[in-house]
Amino acid sequence: MASVRSGRPQPGAPPAPASDDRARAAGRRARPAGRAAGRGDRGGLVLYIVAGVAISAVFVVPLLWEVFRSLQPESAVTTPPSGANLSHLTFANYRTLLSGQDDIIRNVMNSLIVAVLTAVLTALVSMLAGYGFGLFRFRGSGLVFGLVLLAFMIPFQAVLTPLFLELHFLRLLNSLIGLALFYTTFNLPVGVYVMRNSFLQVPREIVDAARVDGASVMRTLLTVLRPLVLPGIATAALYAFLFSWTEFLGALSFMTNDSLFTLPVALSNVETGTYGAVNYGLLLAGAVIAMIPCIVVYVALQRYYVRGLISGALKG
Amino acid sequence: MAASEATGAAPGGGRAGGGRAGRPGRAGWPGRPRPRSAQSRRNTRVGLALTAPALALVGVFALFPLGFGVYISLTNWPLVGPYHFIGLANYQSLIHNSVFLQSIVFTLKYTAIVTIPIFVVGYALAVFVRANRPGTTLFRTLIFLPYIVGLVAESFMAVVELQPSSGTADFVLSRLRIASDTTAWTVRSGLATTAICVLVIWFASGLTMMLLMAGMQGIPAELYESARVDGASWWSAERRITVPLLRRSIALSLIISVVGSFLAFNQFFIITDGGPGTSTVSVVMSIYDTAFADTDVGLASAMSVVLIIVVGLITFIQFHYLQGDGD
Numbered sequence: 001m002a003s004v005r006s007g008r009p010q011p012g013a014p015p016a017p018a019s020d021d022r023a024r025a026a027g028r029r030a031r032p033a034g035r036a037a038g039r040g041d042r043g044g045l046v047l048y049i050v051a052g053v054a055i056s057a058v059f060v061v062p063l064l065w066e067v068f069r070s071l072q073p074e075s076a077v078t079t080p081p082s083g084a085n086l087s088h089l090t091f092a093n094y095r096t097l098l099s100g101q102d103d104i105i106r107n108v109m110n111s112l113i114v115a116v117l118t119a120v121l122t123a124l125v126s127m128l129a130g131y132g133f134g135l136f137r138f139r140g141s142g143l144v145f146g147l148v149l150l151a152f153m154i155p156f157q158a159v160l161t162p163l164f165l166e167l168h169f170l171r172l173l174n175s176l177i178g179l180a181l182f183y184t185t186f187n188l189p190v191g192v193y194v195m196r197n198s199f200l201q202v203p204r205e206i207v208d209a210a211r212v213d214g215a216s217v218m219r220t221l222l223t224v225l226r227p228l229v230l231p232g233i234a235t236a237a238l239y240a241f242l243f244s245w246t247e248f249l250g251a252l253s254f255m256t257n258d259s260l261f262t263l264p265v266a267l268s269n270v271e272t273g274t275y276g277a278v279n280y281g282l283l284l285a286g287a288v289i290a291m292i293p294c295i296v297v298y299v300a301l302q303r304y305y306v307r308g309l310i311s312g313a314l315k316g
Numbered sequence: 317m318a319a320s321e322a323t324g325a326a327p328g329g330g331r332a333g334g335g336r337a338g339r340p341g342r343a344g345w346p347g348r349p350r351p352r353s354a355q356s357r358r359n360t361r362v363g364l365a366l367t368a369p370a371l372a373l374v375g376v377f378a379l380f381p382l383g384f385g386v387y388i389s390l391t392n393w394p395l396v397g398p399y400h401f402i403g404l405a406n407y408q409s410l411i412h413n414s415v416f417l418q419s420i421v422f423t424l425k426y427t428a429i430v431t432i433p434i435f436v437v438g439y440a441l442a443v444f445v446r447a448n449r450p451g452t453t454l455f456r457t458l459i460f461l462p463y464i465v466g467l468v469a470e471s472f473m474a475v476v477e478l479q480p481s482s483g484t485a486d487f488v489l490s491r492l493r494i495a496s497d498t499t500a501w502t503v504r505s506g507l508a509t510t511a512i513c514v515l516v517i518w519f520a521s522g523l524t525m526m527l528l529m530a531g532m533q534g535i536p537a538e539l540y541e542s543a544r545v546d547g548a549s550w551w552s553a554e555r556r557i558t559v560p561l562l563r564r565s566i567a568l569s570l571i572i573s574v575v576g577s578f579l580a581f582n583q584f585f586i587i588t589d590g591g592p593g594t595s596t597v598s599v600v601m602s603i604y605d606t607a608f609a610d611t612d613v614g615l616a617s618a619m620s621v622v623l624i625i626v627v628g629l630i631t632f633i634q635f636h637y638l639q640g641d642g643d
Contacts, residue, residue, distance in 0.1 A: 055441070055455065063461060063465065080481050080487070128369060136366065138359045148374050154379075155627055159385055160620070166384060192370055217362055246465075246466030249604070253604070253608065287473050291465045302457060306530075
C-alpha cells in the first residue's frame with residue numbers, strides 16, 4: 001500500500017500524486033509536503049500517520065460498528081449491551097430481511113433499476129448536451145445553457161408538490177421510469193457542466209482532422225471523441241448513481257405502491273413497523289445493505305468523483 | 317508577481333472563445349473562414365438538436381413545475397377535486413400558520429448551529445489531507461465515506477443507536493458520564509436537535525474538506541515558499557495566502573452547506589418525525605406534511621415559493637458577500 005511504501009524523508013518538492021489527476025494540471029502541490037522536512041521528518045511522518053489513522057477512525061468506526069451491530073441477533077440490538085452478546089454473531093437479520101416476507105429484495109432491485117437508469121440517462125443526455133455546448137457555437141447557446149443550469153438553482157424539494165401533480169397527469173407516478181427521469185433532470189446541471197468542460201478540452205486539431213476526413217457529427221462523437229471524454233461521462237454517471245441510490249424524499253412522495261418502493265422508503269416502513277412489529281435488527285441490516293453499493297462504487301471510481309468536485313470547486 | 321500574471325490572463329482568454337457564432341477558431345465546428353450564414357445555420361441546427369434532450373428534461377421536470385407551483389399557490393387546489401383561484405390568500409394565511417413559521421425558525425436555528433462546525437472541521441481536515449504525504453489518499457477516502465454513504469442510511473442507524481438503554485449512544489456516553497444510560501434522545505427536542513446536529517456535522521464535514529482541499533491544491537507552492545523566506549509563520553501564511561485565494565472554494569462550500577441544511581428533511585423525518593410535537597419540523601417537512609398529509613396543495617405550493625425565495629436570497633447574499641470584493 002502506498003502509505004507504507006515510502007517511509008523515507010521527503011525533500012521539499014513532493015512527488016506527483018498517484019491518484020489525483022488534477023495535480024498534474026495544477027503543476028504542483030499546494031504546499032511542500034515536507035514542512036517538517038529534514039532530520040525530524042521520520043518522527044513527523046509517524047506522527048502524521050498516527051493522527052491520520054485516529055481521525056479516519058472517527059469517520060469510519062461508526063460505520064463499521066453498525067455493520068457489526070447488524071450481525072447481532074435482534075435481541076442483542078434491543079437490550080443493554082453486555083460482554084455476553086458481543087460474541088454472538090449471526091446472519092439472522094439478513095436472512096429474515098431477504099427471505100421473501102418483507103420483499104426487501106424487490107426494493108433493492110427497484111433502487112438498482114432506478115439508479116442505473118438515472119446514471120445511463122444522465123450520462124447520455126449530458127454527453128450530447130456537452131458536445132453541443134462545447135463544440136458548436138450557436139445562436140442561443142448561452143440562453144439554453146443558462147436554462148439548464150437554472151435547474152441547479154431550483155431546489156427539487158421546492159417543486160415537489162407541482163411535480164407530484166404533473167407526474168400524475170403524465171401517468172409517471174408510481175413508475176420507476178418517472179422517478180429516474182426526475183432524478184436525471186436534477187443531475188443534469190452537474191453532468192452538462194462537466195461534459196461541456198470535457199469537450200472544451202478536446203484539442204482543436206482532432207476535431208478538424210475528423211471533419212477533413214468527412215466524418216459526420218455523430219460519427220465523430222462516437223468514434224473519435226468518445227474515448228477523450230470518457231472520464232467526464234464516468235463522473236456524470238457516478239454522481240447520478242449515488243444521488244439516485246441515496247435519495248429519499250422524492251421516492252417517498254412519488255411512490256405509493258409498496259412493490260415499487262425504493263430501498264430507503266421500504267426501510268422507513270421497517271422503522272415504523274408497517275410490516276408488523278418494529279424490528280431494529282432488520283433496520284440495521286437494511287441500512288447496511290443500502291450502504292454497500294455506495295462504498296463499492298465510490299472506492300472503485302473515486303478519481304472520477306474527485307474530478308467532478310474539482311471542476312465544481314474551480315467554477316466558482 | 318508571477319502568479320497573478322498567470323492567473324490574470326486566464327479569465328479574459330478563456331471566456332473570449334465563447335463569443336458569437338461567426339468567430340473563427342476556437343469554438344465552432346468549422347474553424348476557418350467560410351460563407352458565414354450557411355455554416356452558422358448548420359451550427360445552430362446541430363447545436364440545438366444536441367442540447368434539446370437536456371433542455372426538454374429541465375423544461376418538463378424543473379421549469380414547468382416551478383411555474384405551475386406559482387400558479388397552484390394562487391388557488392385552493394386540493395389533491396383531488398375542483399379548485400378556485402383565490403389570489404394571495406394562501407400567502408396571507410402563511411403569516412398565521414404557526415407550524416410553518418415555527419419550522420422556518422427551527423430550520424434557521426438548525427442551519428446556524430451546524431454551519432460553523434461543518435466549516436471549521438472541514439477546513440481543519442482539508443489542511444490535514446491537502447499535502448501529499450504517505451497515507452493521505454487513504455485518509456481522504458475514509459473521512460469522505462460518511463458523506464458517500466448518505467444521510468438516509470445513517471439516520472436509520474441513528475434511530476437504533478439513540479434508543480434509551482439499548483443504543484450505543486447511551487452506552488458510550490454514560491460511561492463518559494455525559495448522559496445517563498437511559499437518556500431518551502428523541503423525547504426532548506433539545507436532545508433530539510443535538511443528536512441530529514452531531515450526526516450531520518460528522519456526515520457533512522467530509523464534503524467541505526474535499527471542496528476546500530481542491531481549492532488549496534490549486535494555490536501555487538511558490539507563494540508559500542516565498543512567504544517562508546520572508547519569515548512568515550504558518551498561521552500568517554494561512555491567513556494571508558490560503559484564505560484570500562480560497563474565497564471561491566469557501567463561498568461554494570458554505571453555500572452548499574447552508575442551502576443543504578436549509579433544505580433538510582431526511583434526518584428529521586426518519587429520526588424524530590418532527591417530534592416531540594412539531595418542535596423539530598423542518599421547512600421541507602412542513603411542506604411535505606401540508607401537501608401529502610393535509611392535502612392542501614395550494615398552501616404547500618405557497619410555502620414552496622417562499623422556500624425558493626429564501627434559498628435564493630441565502631445563495632445570493634453569500635455569493636455576493638464572499639465573492640463580491642474578491643475580484
